[in-house]
Amino acid sequence: MKKLVGIVGWRGIVGSVLVKRMCEENDFDKINPIFLSTSQFGKKYFFLNKYYLIENAYNIDILMSLDIIITCQGSDYTNEIFFKLVSCNWKGYWIDASSNLRMNNNSIIVLDPINKKFIKESIENGIKVFVGGNCTVSLMLMALGGLFKENLIDWISVSTYQAASGSGAKSVLELLSQMNYLTKYIKKDIKNNFSILDIMHKFIFLTKKKNFPKKNFTVSLAGNVIPWIDQEMSNGQSKEEWKMKSETNKILNIKDNNICIDGICVRISSLRSHSQSFTIRLKKDISISSIKEIIKNQNQWVKIVSNDYNSSKIKLTPISVSETLNIPIGRIRKLNIGKKYLSAFTVGDQLLWGASEPLRRVLNFLI
Ligand SMILES: NC(=O)c1ccc[n+]([C@@H]2O[C@H](COP(=O)([O-])OP(=O)(O)OC[C@H]3O[C@@H](n4cnc5c(N)ncnc54)[C@H](OP(=O)(O)O)[C@@H]3O)[C@@H](O)[C@H]2O)c1
CATH class of the missing domain: 3.40.50.720 (NAD(P)-binding Rossmann-like Domain)
Incomplete structure (x- = not known):
């Protein structure tokens, strides 16, 4: 039945x-x-x-x-x-x-x-x-799952770039209302070729007006970033940041909670799909080609993006990945800090895998 x-x-x-x-x-x-x-x-x-x-x-x-x-x-x-x-x-x-x-x-x-x-x-x-x-923990694991599986990660420092839809339908509607409000007042100035500084000044002035729509975010998300997501924890982290380590260890069923991940979670004005930038300290020096092989073999959705400008702007953005299950990961290179330090950038539709x-x-x- x-x-x-x-x-x-x-x-x-x-x-x-x-x-x-x-x-x-x-x-x-x-x-x-x-x-x-x-x-x-x-x-x-x-x-x-x-x-x-x-x-x-x-x-x-x-x-x-x-x-x-x-x-x-x-x-x-x-x-x-x-x-x-x-x-x-x-x-x-x-x-x-x-x-x-x-x-x-x-x-x-x-x-x-x-x-x-x-x-x-x-x-x-x-x-x-x-x-x-x-959402960011799941997307991070979908992208870096291979490195976790091979026990190659010593620690990760993360910066997130999280879309408005991450905080629900009302937040998306609010961001769109903000954009609408701003364009309504600036449209003519652009058409009339006003001084760029005047237009920018007006933009900032408008976001501070009393009737500017900001009930959920309390400030403008349009033209802005908000470097805090979720409640404040007593140690200075936001709850979203606290989840990185605790949930990763629980998903991977690591009993002593020993995979260390921390960073800063930021709300940005994209509508859908969260991006994340990683600094990873590896447990050993391993070649970039092996790293890519390990990452791409972990699951069928993760896709390696070549580390160049065109590929990054076409394949590694919220707009390119939204409404798909793909998890592109690019900007993969060794950092100048040392041979065990890796950078990577990933994006995924947080409403799907997240x-x-x-x-x-x-x-x-x-x-
Ligand atoms: N958004 C994300 O990216 C994301 C990612 C991972 C986890 N989550 C979690 O998933 C849960 C749901 O998040 P959500 O982002 O889906 O929240 P949401 O869009 O705010 O929807 C939650 C509920 O709000 C009500 N609602 C009120 N006004 C609405 C409107 N204009 N349009 C649609 N629904 C409206 C609906 O309930 P009624 O039908 O009962 O009125 C709806 O089921 C949360 O616990 C969140 O933390 C969210």
């Missing part, structure tokens, strides 16, 4: 990509889906030639009847609902895009091109909670 699978958060940006991918891969043929929402329940949803009644995502009786719940709703929802279900002795599987349960002892962070064996063993051992990893794709793949393992 087909499993009854509740899908929560399907209206959001990760959930929409998840549903799209599930359609592309015919996953809906294998399940009986129930669509739930925290705001749209009672309405009808026309999907794959059929009307579905949208159920209330807070209704515990409905949730208790489900074999599997896959949620892209967010941490508040998980906090409120997951523990209620556990206390009611719910026996189903919980698959989650949000971060709350990632570091729980009874959960597995899923990224099957990297930890498939561990996921399968965990299913056999009765684990019921499967959580997608942090969020929805590992979830739909673990759903397939379960069904």
Whole structure:
């Protein structure tokens, strides 16, 4: 019998990509889906030639009847609902895009091109909670998985360049509104060939106006970067930065937490796909050609980009990779600091490998 699978958060940006991918891969043929929402329940949803009644995502009786719940709703929802279900002795599987349960002892962070064996063993051992990893961590592992597998990494220092969609549908809409606001006032000045300094001055002035749209970011993301993502930790890291080491070690099932990764996470004004720049200290001096061979053989999605200007601007950008599962990695070269120091730059669609794709793949393992 087909499993009854509740899908929560399907209206959001990760959930929409998840549903799209599930359609592309015919996953809906294998399940009986129930669509739930925290705001749209009672309405009808026309999907794959059929009307579905949208159920209330807070209704515990409905949730208790489900074999599997896959949620892209967010941490508040998980906090409120997951523990209620556990206390009611719910026996189903919980698959989650949000971060709350990632570091729980009874959960597995899923990224099957990297930890498939561990996921399968965990299913056999009765684990019921499967959580997608942090977007940049998953994308970093997809890109550098080969070097981790060969135990070549001593440490990594990362700088991220994270797209607006990383913080949800509302943030994308806000960035577009900011762009719209700015172009509305500057369009004529460009046409009339105003002084470039005056145009730039006006741009900055406009971002500071009271009615400038900035409810989510609180500042302009358009024409700007924000060098902080997520909560402040007591040691000066942001929570996004803290996740780099803790989640990587958990995904790789390294018990003594000894792979050291740290860096600075930055929000930029690209719409979709996160980029990352790495400084890697290798455990030994190894040739660039061997490094490329090791990287490209780890999984079928990672693609080596030649270290030149044209290839980098065409193949190694958010726009080139968005809406694909490809993980290009380029700018690979030894740094002048020393023979064990490697640079690399990667980009990946954080809504796919960084969020929805590992979830739909673990759903397939379960069904
Ligand atoms: N975005 C990423 O790149 C990313 C990557 C990895 C993990 N995650 C995690 O995944 C979870 C979901 O993130 P998300 O980015 O998908 O959040 P989101 O776009 O904000 O969607 C979350 C929920 O917000 C509601 N919503 C309110 N206004 C909306 C609108 N205008 N359009 C669509 N939905 C709207 C919907 O719930 P109702 O139907 O109930 O109203 C939706 O399911 C979070 O825990 C996040 O941390 C996100």
